[in-house]
Amino acid sequence: MRSYQLIRPYFIENSQRIILGILCLLIVDALQLFIPRFIKWAVDDLTSLNIDLWKLGGYAGYIMAVAVLIALLRYVWRRCLIGMSRRVEEGLRNQLFNHIQSLSPAYFDHTRTGDLMAHATNDITHVRMAVGMGMVALTDAVFLGAAAAGFMFYINVKLTIFALLPMPLIAFSARFFSRRMHRKYQEVQAAFAEMTETVRERLAGIRIVKTYNLEDESARKLQEMSSAYIQRNLALVRITGSFYPMMIFFTNLALVIVIFLGGRQAVCGDITTGDFVAFINYLNLMTWPMMALGWVTNLLQRGAASLDRINVILKTRPEIQEQPQALPLGSVKGALVFENVAFAYGPAGPEVVSKVDFKIPAGGSLGIVGPPGSGKTSLLRLIPRLYDIRGGNISLDGRPLREIPLADLRRAIGFVPQEPFLFSGTIQDNITLATTTVDPERLRQALEKARLTDTIAALPAGLDTIVGEKGVVLSGGQKQRIALARALFHDARILLLDDPISQVDVETGAAIIRHLQEFSGQKTIFMVSHRLSAVRHADWIMVMEKGVVTDSGTHEILMSRDGYYSRTYQLQQLEEEFNGHRQHGF
Amino acid sequence: MATDSTAFSEEKLDKRHDIRLLRRLLPYALQYRFHFLIAILLVSVIILLELSIPYLTKITIDRYIVPRITAHRNSQGDAGPAKTRLYHADLSDPAAARIAARYPALFSPEGDSAVIAYADLAKLAPQDLAELRSRDLTGILRMAALLLILVCCNFAFVFVQAMLIEFIGQRMMHHLRVDLFTHIQNLPLTFFTRHPVGRLVTRVTNDIQNMHEMFTSVVSFVFQDLFLVAGITVLLLSIDFKLACICLLLLPLVVLTAYRFAEIARGAFRTLQIKIAEINTRFSETIQGIHVIQLFRHETENLRTFAGLNHEHYLTGMKQVRVFAVFMPLIELLASAALALVIYFGGGSVMEHTITLGALTAFISYMRMFFRPIRDIAEKFNILQNAMASAERIFLILDTPSRADASGPAVLRDKAEPIRELSFEQVKFSYPSGEPVLKDLCFTLRAGETLAIVGPTGAGKTSLINLIVRFYDPTQGRIMLNGSDIRTYSAAAVRERIALVPQDPFLFSGTIQDNIFTGKEKPSPLFEQAVLDAANCHDFIERLPAGIHTALNAGGDSLSSGERQLLSIARAFAKNPDLIILDEATSYIDSVSEQKIQAALNNLLADRTAIIIAHRLSTARTADRILALYKGRIIEEGSHEELMKKEGFYYRLNCMDR
Incomplete structure (x- = not known):
């Protein structure tokens, strides 16, 4: 019920439309009940032959007049109430989108995109259905059901009691069945998901499937999954296939009672023939509300569950928060200091960056190199606080990052992701x-x-x-x-470049690096690169392996040592040389 | 005008297209023709039952409640109306005669029966009335009992019919799904590079699901609703031709309304789907690009764009609401108009005694049944539209020829003898995009040899392997297996002899x-033991809760990368191939696993022919021969010693890798 607060504003905002819509709906329901009355009068008059064409025309005219009125009012309530549900849908979706945007990247590491997408579409649709058709059907069911019963009681109490005997059965079995239906439906969904996963996996692994001649085996597996899916579907249809006919069966049962008892009463003169016919008509009017009652509870339950799920997301706070006392960042110089920085993805995860210490003055440049998975990208992500550090401290111009408003910090940073x-x-x-x-x-x-x-x-x-x-x-x-x-x-004053030229050809890459060098002294530059020629002119170069800095120095210093840097550099030089050699040679 | 006519012809083309698509489904449907026959039979029975319920009501009223008038005349003087409904009491029945005698003022004898004004029946004492009409009462009882039986039968038949239709639909889609999947699997690898896996999965799952929905709803529409409407029409005409004709005057109006609505609603549905797809794209883009959005403080702008899209969706939604707000009440209005017509004209006929009161009530009930299916028409149209789009996409894939149909020798050998020799003869290869990858490759590999391939990324190492396992065929030149072109074998025959251990x-x-153990049969315990031993898998499998029967989730991410490597090696072992193709892993694996993997690999390669893509020079060193590949060409070839002496590319690679 707390989740209900989410849609309350829309109800308040649209209260006039809702009141108008519900009013129209109620009038429509009331008017609908008149039509069987007209039929009754006409039939009664026809039974006694106490009527002329003028009077008949009058009844027909009444029916048409009421029908036109009903059509107009229906138009109004549909636009008001169903339209309002569309409004809720739009608003909720915007709210959800805006909130998701504000969540920290870490949230998306452990939440699947598909799940979020499902919330944005299915769950919001469920809420819309519950708010729109759910509301209408509920009003309809309660009011129309009660009123039709009222009219029937007015005609004959005893007959009504007997005729309505199957009605509670309808409502109960509707509830009972809709619950089981829901369960079976979920099973169908689960089987469907499993089948989808099988197909996905076999197609994603098509190379292995083909080299190991697993095509038949894969087809058999799918056949199995598909058969299981069919079984689940048939199980569902056993419920739905008996549910709807059963609803009709109960109504027909009421009809049998009316024919038997009502017919008897009509013969014995307890009720008129018109009453008898009107009774059958009221019974028809009752069927829908009774069936709707089961459907509505299902619709509302589903809507409420969806609303809860949306609410959970909206209640998630971004992990990266700025301190309330964070003071605006004035002009940025761009000096960065890392002190014993440690970082891990998630509280339980292994450290991917450990004991990193360095200083980079404003306008300086730092190259970071190392084998894949050594923590270079993670290190860069810490500077704009996409993720927060686990230990140590990072400061910009002498102020710890956490004490700088997030927007100010990020405004000071330009980022080129990997x-x-x-x-x-x-x-x-x-x-x-x-x-x-x-x-x-x-x-x-x-x-x-x-x-x-x-x-x-x-x-x-x-x-x-x-x-x-x-x-x-x-x-x-x-x-x-x-x-x-x-x-x-x-x-921006700080430029974070995560392997920015890995897919660019050598010449263009070199030209870009030359352009970037012109920023020396103006911008603080962090450059991660697998192409070492891109970082050789940096003021300082760090070699990272398995999350720790294993070596650092200028290009010359590192080349003078026998380590990752000098070896990789030579290898790449060789490749480039061959490149040139080949081009000249052929 | 001109544009109108072209639009029309396109529409027509579309329709023919739809029919062609449906015809392709026919073979699947024909498999279940007997089921279909039974379903149709059941539907006919159900419709008869449904139609008979109002008819029984009619009979009850006419025969037992308000008996037909056989004659009409003035009743008692001139005070009453010109016509009076009369009730005939059969005087041969002693009870009736007794009662008639008891109320001489009300009954007037007429031959061997006595008539009483219908309105005067109320003046009789209740017991007398019940006794007088005891035959009517038993008649009603009989009718109610009959109705009860019909109602129960209806329930049973409807249930069986629903199950049957679902069964047929599901089975048909099952066959189509398996066919589609099998077909996709057999398509050449180029197909997979062009079509993302996600899209293919959607074809096999969601698109088929769409078609199933069409099947159940359209079949139920055609068989049930259409039959029902036709049945009602016939019945109405037979009850009273004139009145039925008057009611059916509304029919063109109803059809026109429904058609217009279906058209407009379809447009709105379609736009709605496009808009929701755009919203989804934006949503997933935002999630995937969340880093960029947050870093560039793009949130406000992004939200504005999204809200714009969302509002367009809202507006389309409102359009749909308006369409429904007009149509749904309009159909109800037409239904009421039909009712008014029945009351006026039907009532008139009752007064003229051309139809009975019961017939009038039956008319009212049937008219209501008549309008029910029409309201659903738009929804069904939409489902049909969706399904046709899906069908088109599915058949597009099914029409893509698989390799078996492609040019080549008509008869392929589906068994290959043990590999003695594999050679490349001037093999050239380029991907469909046209960039050449391999140029004039020539080399021979003999049984028992180990060949290592070294070279920088993009040199064509993976492409070379792809040719051997026949993911692709050479653009020029030949690959010879035991002296005959590899293309004379079926792909499966070649792969039977090879095991691939991929990088990941x-x-x-x-x-x-x-x-x-990917084969169909379970391995013998002895063989299983041997494979696990050789692949060094024992230790970690024993640690798992269910041992070798432990279920892995997708991608096997509950295992470490080293353990997954070991399983991959074990799989190659279990196949016991002639030729091993090993793409050495580059990713970092902890040193303990590293040793185990190395040992397992050594076991695997012992006494086997092997091609290794070596990322570590230590691996290359152990090979009998080394190929140095550079930009699609072999630049050096020979044993480790030979190449070291040459002091070329390989030598310099080694110098750095100390």
Whole structure:
């Protein structure tokens, strides 16, 4: 019920529409009950033949008048109530999206994207259904059911009591069945998920499947999964397939009672023939509310469960918090100090960065090298506080990072991630991130420094080229250079570059590095690279292995030692030399 | 106008297209033709039952409650209305005669029966009335009993029918799913590089699910609802032709409304789906790019874009709400109009005695049944649309030829004799994108030899392996197996002789045993023991709770990377191949596992032919021969000693790797 607070504002905001909608709904229900009355009068008059065409026309006219009124009011309530549920949907989705954006990256390490997506679509749809149709059906069921019963009681108490005997059975079995249905439905979903996983896994491992001639075995496995899925589905249909016919059966049972008892009463003159016919009509009116009652409870329960799940996400606080007393960061110089820094993903995880100590003055540059998985990327992520350190201290211009407002800190940092991430949109959008007004000169310079000018000139749509989802139309190198241009465009004092030229060809890479060197003295630069020529001109170079700094110095110092750096450097030189040699040789 | 006509013809084309798609489903349906026949039979019975319920009500009213009028005349003087409904009491029945005699003022004799005004029946004492109409009462009892039986039968049949339809649908989709999966599996590897796994999975699961939904709802629509509507029409016409015709005057209006609605609603549904897809894309992009968004403080801007999308979705949703808000009440209005028509014209006919009161009630009930399926029409249209799109995507894949259909010798040898010699003859290879990867490769590998391949990334090492296991075929040149072109064998025959140990071990969910012993038969305990021993797997498997029967979850991430390597080696052992292809792992593994893996590999390679992609020079050193690959060419070839003497590429690699 606490989760209900989430949608309360929408109810308050739309209270007038809701009241109007419910009013219309109630009037519609009331009017609907009149139609069997008209039928009764007509039938009674026809029984005694005490009627002429004018009077008949009058009844028909009444029915039409009421029907038109019902149609108009239905239009109003549908727009008000169902429309309002769409409003809730939109608002909740925005809220969820905004909140998810504010969560720390660590949250996404242990939450699957698919689950979050399910919340954004299925759960919100469930809430919408519960708020819209759920509300309508509930009102309908309660009011229409009660009113129809009232009218029936008015005609004949005894007959009503007997005719309504199967009704509680409907409501009860609806509840009973909807619960089992829910369970069976979940089983079906689980079987479906399992089957999906089998297919995914076999197709992802297609190389192994093919080399080990496992095609038949895979097909058999799928067949098995698919058969299990069928079994679950049939089990579900055993419930649904008996549920709906059973509802109809109960109504028909009531009809049998009415025919038997009511027919008797009509013969004996306890009720009129018109009453008898009207009774059958009321019974038809009752069926829907009774069935709806079961369906509604299901709908509302599901909606409430979904709302709870959404609420859990919205209640999750970002792990990275700024201290309330954090003072705004004035102008940034960019001097960074790491003191005995340790870091791990998750509280129980092994340390991926340990005992890292270094100082880098404002405007200085630091190269970080090391084999894959040595903690270089993790180290870079600590500076903009994508993750918080486990031990030690990092300070910027003498202030611990935690005491700087998050927005100020991140504004001071430009970042080029290892895997360049592009949004679907144009190249320009991706570089400027749609800052409302774009200084064309600044954009030009950023493009130039990232060596993109020619590349973009070669594209038919230039900067307005749509990059497609995750930048599928561009090559890896182009994507990297766009990510670089993005960081350069958002001119920041500190530049974090995580292997920024790994997919760029050698010549372009070298040109980019030359451009970056021009920032010396103006920007503090951290450069992680597997291509050592990219870091050789850095003021200081650190070698990281298994999370610790194993060596550091300038290029010359490191080359003079026999270690990872000098060996890798020579190897890469050899490769490059062969490259040149080959090109000349053939 | 011109644009209109083209739009129309496109629509038509679409329809023909849909029919073609449906026809392809026919073979799957034909397998279950008997089930279908029974289902149709059941549906017919069900419809008859459903239609008979209002009809029984009609009979009850006409025969027992308000008996038909046989004659009409003025009752008692001139005070009453011109016509009066009369009840005939059969005087041959002693009870009736007694009662008639008791109320001489109300009954007037007429031949061997006495008539009483229907309205005057109320003036009789209740017991007398019950006695007078005892035949009617037993009639009602009989009718109620009959109705009860019908109602029970209806329940049973509907249930059986629902189960049957579900069974047929599920089985059909099962066959289609297995066919599709088998087909995808047999497609060449190029197909997988073009189509992301996620998309293929959607084809096999969700798209087939869509088609199943279409099957159940469309079949139920065609068979049940259409039959029902037709049945009602026939029944109405037979009860009273004139009144039925008057009611059916509304039919064109109903059809037109439903059609217009289906059209508009389909547009709204489609836009809604597109919008939700855009929202999902934005959502997943945001989650995947969360680092970039937070680092560049892009949150506000991003939210604005998202909110814009979300609002468009809302507006489309509202459009849909409006469409429904107009249509649903409109259909109800038409239903009420039909009711009004029945009351006016039907009532008129009752007064003229051309139809009975019961018939009028039956008309009212049938009209209600008539309008029920029409309300669902839009939803069904939408499902159909969805399913057609899915069907198209599925058949697109099924139409992609698998390698078996591609050009090549008509008869492939499906057994290959033990590998004695494998040679590359001027093999050239480029990926479909056109970039050349391997150029003029020539070398020969004899049984028992170990060949190491060294070279920087992008030199073509993996492509070379891909050619041997026949993931791809050479663009030019030949690969010879025991002196004959490898393409004369089926891919399976070649692979039968080879075991691949990939760089990143790939494990399937299932038990460890399933993962190692991939064949159909269970391994003998002795063989199992031998494999586990040789692959050094004993120690860690014993530590697991269920030993070799421990279930691994997807990707085997409950094991360490070293343990996964060992399982991958054990799998190669279990296959007992002639040729081992080993892509050495580059990732860091703790030194203890490293030793175990090395020992297991040594066992595996002993007395076998092997090709190793060596990332460590220590591995290359132990090989009989080394190929140095550079940019798709062999730049050096020979034993370790020979190459060291040459003082070329390999030599310099070794100098650095001390």
